[in-house]
Amino acid sequence: MRAHAWSKGCLQGQVAVVTGAAQGIGRTISEQLAYTGVNLMLADLSEEKLDKLRGELTSEYGIDCAHFVGDLSNESTVKELGHRARAELGPVDILVNCAGGGVILPFLEHTAETLKQTVDRNLWTVIWCTREFIPDMRDRKYGRVINLGADSVRNGLPDHAGYNAAKGGVHGLTTGLAREFARYGVTVNTVAPCAVATPQLAHFLESQPELAQKFIDVIPLGRAGELDEIASAVIYLALPEASFITGQVLSVNGGSTML
Numbered sequence: 001m002r003a004h005a006w007s008k009g010c011l012q013g014q015v016a017v018v019t020g021a022a023q024g025i026g027r028t029i030s031e032q033l034a035y036t037g038v039n040l041m042l043a044d045l046s047e048e049k050l051d052k053l054r055g056e057l058t059s060e061y062g063i064d065c066a067h068f069v070g071d072l073s074n075e076s077t078v079k080e081l082g083h084r085a086r087a088e089l090g091p092v093d094i095l096v097n098c099a100g101g102g103v104i105l106p107f108l109e110h111t112a113e114t115l116k117q118t119v120d121r122n123l124w125t126v127i128w129c130t131r132e133f134i135p136d137m138r139d140r141k142y143g144r145v146i147n148l149g150a151d152s153v154r155n156g157l158p159d160h161a162g163y164n165a166a167k168g169g170v171h172g173l174t175t176g177l178a179r180e181f182a183r184y185g186v187t188v189n190t191v192a193p194c195a196v197a198t199p200q201l202a203h204f205l206e207s208q209p210e211l212a213q214k215f216i217d218v219i220p221l222g223r224a225g226e227l228d229e230i231a232s233a234v235i236y237l238a239l240p241e242a243s244f245i246t247g248q249v250l251s252v253n254g255g256s257t258m259l
């Protein structure tokens, strides 16, 4: 792992929940949070990937690390996640809503099921997890909520309309929650990446190269983002030093949208 601007162990003793932690951006965020000394609850759908990551982070960083397997678009499942996180790690200081991704299609090629799946994965996971963890943050007068949105909401990237409906909801939730909970010292922000170098992008470059190239062509830096580049923005917003930043959608996007 590359060295980071913040010192190793700087968040020692804090507790974070990362959804979508099993792979991609969520896994990298979890690795960077472990570097800061945060005790972690890793949540996703995949037992095998989470169990392996939990073992790696525990041995590498000496943190308390637990994992939870379940569909976080389901309210009762998220209530169980909340119970497990509090029981195993204590009150949660940081919530990273990274679960998401999914179906990228021309709007009229979506089915009712793919649209529902897209909203479930990208919006309902954020709604239920935030409802579960923000009350404790309010009562403790401290908290950091960081969501993963999408720069495509801002530039209308091809085949992203259905996905943007969900991610646009995440952006909207961010501003409303930020205002509602600012008085309690709880900040709520969203990091909105452009295309990131993940297996999904590689799949698009292989299977639909012309479409994938459109995702890259909107980026002045001329390349997809790296996992660490996205994760670093999330970690910054999780720091106590980020106390005066709230209600923001921070595009980490190589310049693909500006202002």
Ligand SMILES: NC(=O)C1=CN([C@@H]2O[C@H](COP(=O)(O)OP(=O)(O)OC[C@H]3O[C@@H](n4cnc5c(N)ncnc54)[C@H](O)[C@@H]3O)[C@@H](O)[C@H]2O)C=CC1
Pocket: 019, 020, 021, 022, 023, 024, 025, 026, 043, 044, 045, 046, 070, 071, 072, 073, 097, 098, 099, 100, 101, 102, 120, 121, 122, 125, 148, 149, 150, 151, 192, 193, 194, 195, 196, 197, 198, 200, 201
């Ligand atoms: N990869 C990219 O280029 C971009 C990604 N994003 C967003 O960043 C986040 C992470 O992206 P990637 O790492 O590329 O995605 P990914 O698809 O590799 O990982 C997302 C994770 O979320 C989990 N997940 C999805 N729905 C879930 C549910 N209902 N319950 C529990 N877990 C669930 C999946 O199992 C998966 O492990 C997503 O929210 C995505 O929409 C935003 C912009 C660009």
Ligand SMILES: CC(C)c1ccc(C(=O)O)c(O)c1O
Pocket: 101, 104, 149, 150, 151, 152, 153, 157, 193, 194, 195, 196, 200, 201, 204, 215
């Ligand atoms: C790689 C996936 C399809 C992707 C590409 C670009 C954006 C964006 O610019 O916002 C996304 O949100 C994606 O999920």
